[in-house]
Amino acid sequence: MLEKAKxxxxxxxxxxxxxxxxxxxxxxxxxxxxxxxxxxxxxxxxANIVAWIAATIFSYYTNRSYVFNSHxxxxxxxxxxxxxxxxxxxxxxxxEQLILWIGIQLLGMYSLTVKLIAQIVVIxxxxxxxxxxxxxxxxxxxxxxxxxxxx
Numbered sequence: 001m002l003e004k005a006k007x008x009x010x011x012x013x014x015x016x017x018x019x020x021x022x023x024x025x026x027x028x029x030x031x032x033x034x035x036x037x038x039x040x041x042x043x044x045x046x047a048n049i050v051a052w053i054a055a056t057i058f059s060y061y062t063n064r065s066y067v068f069n070s071h072x073x074x075x076x077x078x079x080x081x082x083x084x085x086x087x088x089x090x091x092x093x094x095x096e097q098l099i100l101w102i103g104i105q106l107l108g109m110y111s112l113t114v115k116l117i118a119q120i121v122v123i124x125x126x127x128x129x130x131x132x133x134x135x136x137x138x139x140x141x142x143x144x145x146x147x148x149x150x151x
Contacts, residue, residue, distance in 0.1 A: 014067050014068060014069075014131075017066045017067045018063070018067045018127055018130075021058075021059065021062040021063065021066060021067060022059075022123050022126070022127065024058070024062070025055045025058055025059045025062075025123075026055075026119050026123060028051070028054050028055045028058055029051045029052065029054070029055035029119060030051070030112075030115060030116070030119060031051075032047075032050060032051035032054050032055070033047050033048055033050075033051035033112075033115055034112055034115075036050055036051070037111055037112075038112075044100060044104055044111050045097060045100070045101075048093075048096065048097060048100060048115070049093070049097075052089070052093050052096070056085075056086065056089045059089070059126070060082060060085050060086070063085070063130055063134075063135065064081070064085075064135070067130070067135075068130065068131070068134075068135035070135045081134060081135070084133060084134045085130070085134045085135075088126070088129035088130065088133055088134055089126065089129075091125075091129070092122045092125045092126055092129070095118075095121065095122065095125065096118045096119075096121070096122050099114065099117065099118040099121060100114050100115065100118055103117065103118070
């Protein structure tokens with residue numbers, strides 16, 4: 001049974017690690033939001049931005065190192081990757097703020113319920129943005145691979 005689990009992990013490492021670190025980032029975002037929004041005079045929008053900052057910093061380093069195994073020898077390459085990551089997460093922050101606004105302001109729903117719904121949407125979007133835009137692997141084909149595929 002343990003061997004089967006190890007083989008599954010080897011095949012699906014990035015997805016499993018994303019789930020682990022995505023759940024961790026979810027808890028960071030949700031807890032920071034809940035504490036600030038419920039226990040301080042901070043409004044939901046500001047509390048969500050602070051929660052986003054905490055979760056996004058955590059997510060960048062864990063996604064880069066453990067999910068997508070992205071390493072750069074040049075600072076500029078890493079800076080570009082980091083900028084793409086934060087821009088992508090900024091896009092999902094806007095989506096999350098919109099979901100929160102609709103749920104809390106327009107529909108009068110409880111803020112933590114709306115935050116939970118928004119997080120499900122955001123986690124999915126974040127994975128897609130990270131996988132296909134931020135940490136995408138450049139395909140490298142040697143001339144012998146290209147010749148073999150042409151046959």
